[in-house]
Amino acid sequence: MTDDRAxxxxxxxxxxxPEPAGPWGTFLEQIERVxxxxxxxxxxxxxxxxxxxxxxxxxxxxxxxxxxxxFEGFRIQHNLARGPGKGGVRFHPGVTLxxxxxxxxxxxxxxxxxxxxxGGAKGGVRLDPKKLSRKEIEHVTRRYTSEIGGIxxxxxxxxxxxxxxxxxxxxxxxxxxxxxxxxxxxxxxxGKPINLGGSLGRAPATGRGVFVIGRDAIRRLNMAMExxxxxxxxxxxxxxxTAELFAxxxxxxxxxxxxRGAVANPSGLPVAELVAHARKNSGVAHFxxxxxxxxxxxxxxxxxxxxxxxxxxxxxxxxxxxxxxxLVLEGANGPTVPEADDILASRGVTVVPDVxxxxxxxxxxxxxxVQDFASYFWTEDEINDRLAKILRGALRHIWxxxxxxxxSLRTAAFIVxxxxxxxxxxxxxxxx
Numbered sequence: 001m002t003d004d005r006a007x008x009x010x011x012x013x014x015x016x017x018p019e020p021a022g023p024w025g026t027f028l029e030q031i032e033r034v035x036x037x038x039x040x041x042x043x044x045x046x047x048x049x050x051x052x053x054x055x056x057x058x059x060x061x062x063x064x065x066x067x068x069x070x071f072e073g074f075r076i077q078h079n080l081a082r083g084p085g086k087g088g089v090r091f092h093p094g095v096t097l098x099x100x101x102x103x104x105x106x107x108x109x110x111x112x113x114x115x116x117x118x119g120g121a122k123g124g125v126r127l128d129p130k131k132l133s134r135k136e137i138e139h140v141t142r143r144y145t146s147e148i149g150g151i152x153x154x155x156x157x158x159x160x161x162x163x164x165x166x167x168x169x170x171x172x173x174x175x176x177x178x179x180x181x182x183x184x185x186x187x188x189x190x191g192k193p194i195n196l197g198g199s200l201g202r203a204p205a206t207g208r209g210v211f212v213i214g215r216d217a218i219r220r221l222n223m224a225m226e227x228x229x230x231x232x233x234x235x236x237x238x239x240x241x242t243a244e245l246f247a248x249x250x251x252x253x254x255x256x257x258x259x260r261g262a263v264a265n266p267s268g269l270p271v272a273e274l275v276a277h278a279r280k281n282s283g284v285a286h287f288x289x290x291x292x293x294x295x296x297x298x299x300x301x302x303x304x305x306x307x308x309x310x311x312x313x314x315x316x317x318x319x320x321x322x323x324x325x326x327l328v329l330e331g332a333n334g335p336t337v338p339e340a341d342d343i344l345a346s347r348g349v350t351v352v353p354d355v356x357x358x359x360x361x362x363x364x365x366x367x368x369x370v371q372d373f374a375s376y377f378w379t380e381d382e383i384n385d386r387l388a389k390i391l392r393g394a395l396r397h398i399w400x401x402x403x404x405x406x407x408s409l410r411t412a413a414f415i416v417x418x419x420x421x422x423x424x425x426x427x428x429x430x431x432x
Contacts, residue, residue: 048422087103205363235309239310
């Protein structure tokens with residue numbers, strides 16, 4: 001962020017500039033596009049352009065070599081009108097204030113679109129996990145948790161895993177919060193180890209949600225699941241789980257791309273072997289049972305369903321003109337820029353937006369939070385059944401809204417979510 005834009009944001013000036021750029025610019029444009037559909041609530045839409053709370057922290061730790069390392073951390077609470085903040089924490093060298101603001105905004109929309117009793121929040125620390133030891137990552141986690149400890153809590157803001165964070169990191173966060181507060185609050189984070197109050201079914205929940213939503217979307221578009229050609233960008237937890245579930249349903253995974261490379265096989269990649277290879281080699285590159293292709297060539301692969309499940313901003317206007325899919329399922333947060341949305345719509349490609357498509361993770365996080373409060377835990381079958389029921393119901397409502405209003409699924413999801421958030425603001429009023 002440039003100095004003048006950062007100054008404008010911190011002084012309270014509406015952070016809307018003539019040419020929005022990056023993830024936050026994408027989010028602002030999405031709010032701009034939905035505002036005309038909000039009727040009397042449109043006058044309150046400015047609330048969604050202003051994060052409620054922005055915390056930027058220095059995270060100093062002693063490195064393994066005795067030096068002092070400094071890392072910049074963020075926790076953004078975008079909107080808390082419908083409940084405590086909910087959103088993950090990512091450790092990545094590309095983490096910025098603008099990115100975390102956008103991710104927090106999308107969490108507000110996502111939680112409202114699925115009708116979970118949460119607001120939107122997100123966190124991150126700018127670091128490259130590949131360059132730190134596990135002990136150094138623990139130190140970063142604990143110091144970061146201490147720095148943001150004043151604004152998180154089971155009824156305030158509940159972090160969860162995201163890019164490059166996992167159940168162990170959530171355990172360190174929970175323990176640090178407990179040590180600092182004297183409270184054994186298992187509900188302060190979700191995505192924890194099972195032994196510490198975690199929920200069965202949480203780890204694969206985002207990928208399972210993509211599959212559940214994708215299966216319904218395929219049916220609604222009168223496509224056949226068996227033999228459907230699936231291309232997946234990103235092969236971490238979300239991409240791999242999604243691939244496994246689609247393969248079990250007799251679809252064909254014809255191409256996979258990740259940060260290390262891309263592989264393709266028009267007859268279908270053997271998913272179990274690919275998952276094992278990716279785990280062993282930290283990526284899909286050099287997989288022996290598929291053709292190695294250029295990473296950019298991935299976007300030209302003939303397929304029926306494209307699943308971007310990596311980072312935001314990957315489906316650009318140029319790539320939107322090239323893809324061969326009939327259906328896009330957004331497994332990542334914010335993977336499609338607004339210009340690409342317009343191009344895909346003009347080409348008749350259906351896009352199921354991230355705020356509904358990848359909501360499986362936060363939905364099972366909600367289940368975990370509820371179970372922690374009750375100290376009563378459900379079976380994995382119960383978790384999966386409840387997840388499918390909530391996501392399918394949310395998709396049905398959004399699909400019907402899109403058809404009734406004559407808008408895209410993304411606009412429909414934002415209409416549903418923004419109406420719920422802004423109605424909550426209206427009913428609560430302004431204090432003082």
